[in-house]
Amino acid sequence: MSSTLLFDLPGPKARARIRIATIVGGLVVLAVIGFVLWRLGGNGQLDPQRWAVLTDTRTGVPQALGEALVRTLRVAAVGMVLATLFGLLLAVGRLSDHRWVRIPTVTVIEFFRAIPLLVVIFALYFVLPKFGIQISAFAALTGGLVLYNAAVLAEIFRAGILSVDRGQREAAFGLGMRKSQVMSLVLLPQAVRRMLPVLVAQLVVLLKDSSLGFIISYFELLRQARSLVEFFTPRFGNEYTFQLYVAAGLIYIVLNVLLSQLAKYVERRTRRDKKTAATAEVAGSAEAPVGAPTGPA
């Protein structure tokens, strides 16, 4: 339903009312922004000198944030690649003809989808060392991201594989292909193409979740900002606290907006392509009772 059906094209009176509402609404928004700026200014947070710390290379702040950005991207990149690979494996395992493969796979998928990502990361980071396995914050964070997202991606891939027309599979078998050939040469390439928008959207979620490194002291952007603050506090008090947090937060937001734009672009391209147009409906069927396919975190 197009939203324009909900109201008529406004006449002169309605247009005048809308104009007044627009002005009032705009004033309210401006007032809120003004209030925020006024309070920030009142607390001296808008002082250009305070913001200069972010660009002044002598303080080491830009370098530190840059390194933190690299660390964030490294976790996200390693996580994305491994999660996609494991996700594919799990999806294929779940569709296996053998019960002894299918049942453990389903258990793994449902287990990791049902518990919070942070619990997985905590389990790796705090519990494994008690069994004598030393694990770095990087490995714990990446491991958690991979396990959790592989389970989610497996469901996405499975939905994609199931959505491929039955004739494709039958024709492939008819040509004399083996099961593994049918899956890897016929079904998966079509499934991945169809699920590409959902896949990219989930990878954006993975990038967002890398911020959980903050909680287990992996020095990604937020933790780096926090440690810079702790470094500056003894000498300058809270002088640069707000600026550093805002900078780290903004870098994250910009990064995610860029990736989301990529996701939208991929979706538009996929939709334009008639062969893969079924994506929208398929995405809906990927949803199982527990956990969202794109569990926002």
Place this chain on the structure above:
Amino acid sequence: MQFFVDNLDLFWDAFLTTLSLSLLAGLLALVLGTLLAALRVSPITPLRALSTFYVETFRNTPLTVVFFFVIFGLPQIDFVIDFFPGSVLAVGLYTAAFVCEAVRSGINAVPAGQAEASRAIGLTFSQSLREVVLPQAFRTVVPPLGNVLIAMVKNTSIAAGFSVSELSSLLPRLVNANAGELMLVLLGVVVCYMVITLPAAFVLSRVERRVAILR
């Protein structure tokens, strides 16, 4: 078993914290999200833009960053907020963006004839939205909305990083004191989460069947 008896209080408190955090944040998210969805289809362009801006911003912000801004940022404009209400606010504001998207997809799924008919019998925009379109929209979005809310329950775990003693925070706390019962700590936390999410998923699937409209 002795371990659980000893730490029952701790688990119970943490469970109640997670539960109340989820309920309060869920309520905030549902109300705010529905409001945002209504703005999103309204005739007034700036309101539509405002809602779009809100949704796009929050969907692209990691929840940890939202927590950061609420808990460390708000005091800079003289709103000092405690950790628990701060967590409710952060999770609620964040989830509202996802609720808005779900409700909006529901509004789009209501057949055009319904809106045309309600306009034809003279209902205003807000009347047709309130009386005709939204009630039907909500029925179709029970499954996606349920997914959003269950994901939200899991997201409340991030409050552990901001001094709220909810379920996930039990892990680092109990692991050092109870080296012998590590798997039990883990099991206890996971089961507590499932005590919330599994019944929620069950109730939602019942509700879905109850309110489904045959078309």
